[in-house]
Each structure stands twice: as structure tokens, then as C-alpha cells.
Amino acid sequence: MPRALTDERRDLVKAIGDFCRRECGTKEQRDKLTANGQEQHNQRLYEKMAALGWLGIAVPEKYDGAGRGMVDLCLFLQETSYGRAPISGFGTTVIAAAAYDKFGTDTQKRVVLEGVTRGRVEAISMSEPGAGSDVAALTCRAERTAGGYLVNGQKTWCSNAHFADHILLIARTGRGGTKHEGLTQFMVPTDADGLRIRGIDTMGGKDVNDLYFTDTFVPDSAVVGTPGQAWSQLMAGLNLERMILGALMLGVARRAFDDTVAYVRRREQFGRAVGSFQSLKHRIADMATELACAQLLLDDVAAAIEAEPDRVFAREASMVKLKCTELAKHVTLEGMQMMGGYGYATEYEMEALLRQTVVSTVYGGTSEIQRDIIGRTYGL
Numbered sequence: 001m002p003r004a005l006t007d008e009r010r011d012l013v014k015a016i017g018d019f020c021r022r023e024c025g026t027k028e029q030r031d032k033l034t035a036n037g038q039e040q041h042n043q044r045l046y047e048k049m050a051a052l053g054w055l056g057i058a059v060p061e062k063y064d065g066a067g068r069g070m071v072d073l074c075l076f077l078q079e080t081s082y083g084r085a086p087i088s089g090f091g092t093t094v095i096a097a098a099a100y101d102k103f104g105t106d107t108q109k110r111v112v113l114e115g116v117t118r119g120r121v122e123a124i125s126m127s128e129p130g131a132g133s134d135v136a137a138l139t140c141r142a143e144r145t146a147g148g149y150l151v152n153g154q155k156t157w158c159s160n161a162h163f164a165d166h167i168l169l170i171a172r173t174g175r176g177g178t179k180h181e182g183l184t185q186f187m188v189p190t191d192a193d194g195l196r197i198r199g200i201d202t203m204g205g206k207d208v209n210d211l212y213f214t215d216t217f218v219p220d221s222a223v224v225g226t227p228g229q230a231w232s233q234l235m236a237g238l239n240l241e242r243m244i245l246g247a248l249m250l251g252v253a254r255r256a257f258d259d260t261v262a263y264v265r266r267r268e269q270f271g272r273a274v275g276s277f278q279s280l281k282h283r284i285a286d287m288a289t290e291l292a293c294a295q296l297l298l299d300d301v302a303a304a305i306e307a308e309p310d311r312v313f314a315r316e317a318s319m320v321k322l323k324c325t326e327l328a329k330h331v332t333l334e335g336m337q338m339m340g341g342y343g344y345a346t347e348y349e350m351e352a353l354l355r356q357t358v359v360s361t362v363y364g365g366t367s368e369i370q371r372d373i374i375g376r377t378y379g380l
């Protein structure tokens with residue numbers, strides 16, 4: 001679909017495309033970079049991108065970044081996921097970095113934001129075994145002690161904690177009040193005493209972890225923002241989290257679509273390309289139309305957020321997350337069906353794209369929760 005991009009943005013898209021084709025354009029390259037699909041992040045490739053100045057795209061210039069807004073960030077995320085670059089650490093890094101940028105001390109900003117531009121990875125941990133969609137029900141506690149806090153409790157589903165520098169931890173510091181009160185954000189080094197990080201086996205490989213805190217000391221200087229105000233601080237980051245996930249998944253969806261079209265044009269049965277059968281051709285047309293609509297939605301909301309970065313676009317950001325992740329799941333599933341048995345074979349990677357998209361409607365707030373949020377904005 002033709003996109004109205006400035007020359008500078010067109011150059012960025014081309015540069016990312018060239019980089020991905022060169023560095024991770026073949027299955028052999030991707031297998032090597034990801035330990036045969038088991039790891040979604042390759043630090044060496046990530047640092048190459050840092051050296052090109054790309055990872056600091058949304059970091060303020062004061063901290064060595066490019067100081068760009070939501071539009072460029074979404075462009076970068078979309079094109080790297082389209083190019084299948086194994087840099088899964090970037091998503092949580094950007095989410096955490098934005099929180100430090102908004103609420104952190106100058107020291108925290110220097111460490112984290114300058115680290116981002118050099119290719120360091122950050123993680124964020126809210127979810128617990130008993131607090132998923134109802135994340136404010138979390139029970140991991142940080143109790144006051146001399147000079148800081150002692151953290152005890154379990155967290156789960158923490159993406160990238162096994163190679164991140166710090167975890168942006170949300171823990172309960174207050175007693176009484178509503179469940180949204182008394183929550184505090186902390187910057188916890190991943191090598192802190194009393195913190196155990198244990199990988200969770202998933203169909204996507206190694207990317208998420210359980211965290212166990214046992215009397216883990218965090219000093220007062222590790223508090224991010226205001227004690228007790230973590231909930232409102234989290235709400236301020238919602239635009240970003242949903243846009244990031246939407247942009248990543250739209251890139252994957254476009255990739256799955258292009259790979260599917262290439263396959264059904266080539267594959268012949270009954271003496272003709274299978275894509276020429278109306279039952280496939282019409283579904284291809286429907287997917288192309290849906291992708292174009294999702295692209296317009298993403299671009300439009302990204303531009304609106306860029307124009308008013310401090311406004312929460314609850315409805316629109318949830319629409320982006322819902323639409324792009326559901327579409328990515330649909331397109332990869334359709335791709336698999338249209339490739340017949342070969343879609344199921346690891347040789348063609350449609351199955352890998354499907355495994356990547358199938359969980360995207362769960363993390364970062366499930367599709368059910370996004371629909372709930374959108375519904376609520378209509379007073380329902």
C-alpha cells in the first residue's frame with residue numbers, strides 16, 4: 001500500500017530493510033542468530049543496530065538519543081519485525097525506558113536511557129501468578145527498612161529478565177486503601193541479592209521468566225517516581241505499550257502476508273497456481289484490505305499521540321493493539337492454511353510467525369481486556 005512518508009522516513013525504512021536483508025534475510029542466518037528459533041534476541045545484532053543510532057530513536061537527545069516521536073518509533077518497530085530481526089529485547093526496553101524518562105531521577109535516566117542507546121536491555125515486571133488481567137491485585141511486597149525496602153514475593157511472565165540489566169518492578173508498599181493504591185515502582189538490578197530468575201518453557205522458546213524475591217534489598221534511590229503512585233505512573237505509559245505491540249505485530253502480519261502471496265503464486269495444483277483459485281484469491285484480497293486499514297489506524301493514532309504526547313488515548317491505543325494483534329494472528333493462520341502441509345513445516349517459517357502472533361493477543365492486556373477498555377470509553 002502506498003504510504004505518505006517524508007523522504008527522511010522513507011530513507012529510514014529502506015535502511016532498515018537493507019540491514020535486515022543483509023543480516024537476517026535468510027532462514028540460515030536467522031537460525032544461527034536465534035539458536036534455531038529458541039532465542040528471540042541476538043545481542044550482537046542488537047548492538048549493531050545501536051551503533052547505527054537506531055535503538056535510541058525515542059530517547060531524548062540529552063541522553064544520546066535521536067529524540068524522535070511515536071511515528072518514527074512505530075516505523076522502526078514495524079520494519080524490524082517485518083525484516084524478522086531477532087531483537088525481542090527492544091519492546092520491554094522502550095516501555096521501561098519511557099517510565100524512567102517520565103518519572104526517574106537524573107541518575108536513573110543516565111543509566112537506563114544512555115544504556116538503551118548503547119544496546120542495553122531493560123525489563124518490566126507487573127504480572128504475578130494471581131494477578132494477570134487483574135494486575136492491580138498484585139501482592140509482591142516491598143517493606144520499609146533502614147535506607148530502603150526489602151522485597152518478597154513472586155512475579156511471573158517477565159520478558160527478557162534473563163538478559164536485561166534491570167527490572168522495573170511494581171510492588172506493594174502500602175496497606176489498606178483500594179488495590180490501585182500503595183503500589184511503587186523500583187529499579188532493581190537483575191543481579192540483586194535475593195532475586196532468582198527462572199525461565200518458563202513456552203512454544204515461543206526462551207523469552208519469559210518467573211522471578212522470586214527473597215529479602216531483596218533495594219535502596220531508596222531505586223524508587224522510580226513517587227512511592228505509592230505506581231498505578232497512575234503505569235497508566236501514563238499505556239499509549240506507548242499498546243502502540244509498540246500493535247506496530248510489532250503489524251510488521252509480522254505484513255511479512256506473513258507477503259510470504260503467503262509469494263507461495264500461492266508459485267505453488268501449482270490442478271495445473272494452475274493455487275492462489276488463482278477464487279477461494280484463496282478472495283481471502284488474500286480481504287487480508288490485503290484489512291492490512292491497509294490497520295496501517296491507516298496505526299499511522300493515524302501514532303500521529304495523534306506524537307502531536308499530544310501527554311494525553312492518554314485509551315480508546316485509540318487499545319484499538320491499535322486489538323486490531324493489529326488479532327489481524328496478525330488471523331493472517332499467519334490463513335498463511336498456514338494456504339500453504340497446505342508446507343505451512344506446518346519449519347522449513348518455511350510460517351509456523352514460526354504463527355507461534356509469534358498467537359500470544360500477542362494475550363500479553364500487554366488480552367483482546368478481551370482491550371475490548372473492555374474500548375467499551376468503557378463509550379460509557380458501558
Ligand SMILES: Cc1cc2nc3c(=O)[nH]c(=O)nc-3n(C[C@H](O)[C@H](O)[C@H](O)COP(=O)(O)OP(=O)(O)OC[C@H]3O[C@@H](n4cnc5c(N)ncnc54)[C@H](O)[C@@H]3O)c2cc1C
Nearest residue numbers: 124125126127132133157158159362363364365366368369
Ligand atoms: C509471552 C508473554 C510475555 C509477557 N511479558 C510480560 C512482561 O514482560 N511483564 C509483565 O508484567 N507481564 C508480562 N506478561 C503477562 C501478561 O500481561 C498476562 O499474561 C496477561 O495480562 C493476561 O494475564 P493471565 O495470563 O494471568 O490471564 P488471565 O488474566 O488469567 O486471563 C485468562 C482469560 O480470562 C480472560 N479475562 C480475564 N479477565 C477478564 C475480564 N474482566 N473480562 C473478560 N475476560 C477476562 C482473559 O482475556 C483470558 O482470556 C507476559 C505474558 C506472556 C504470555
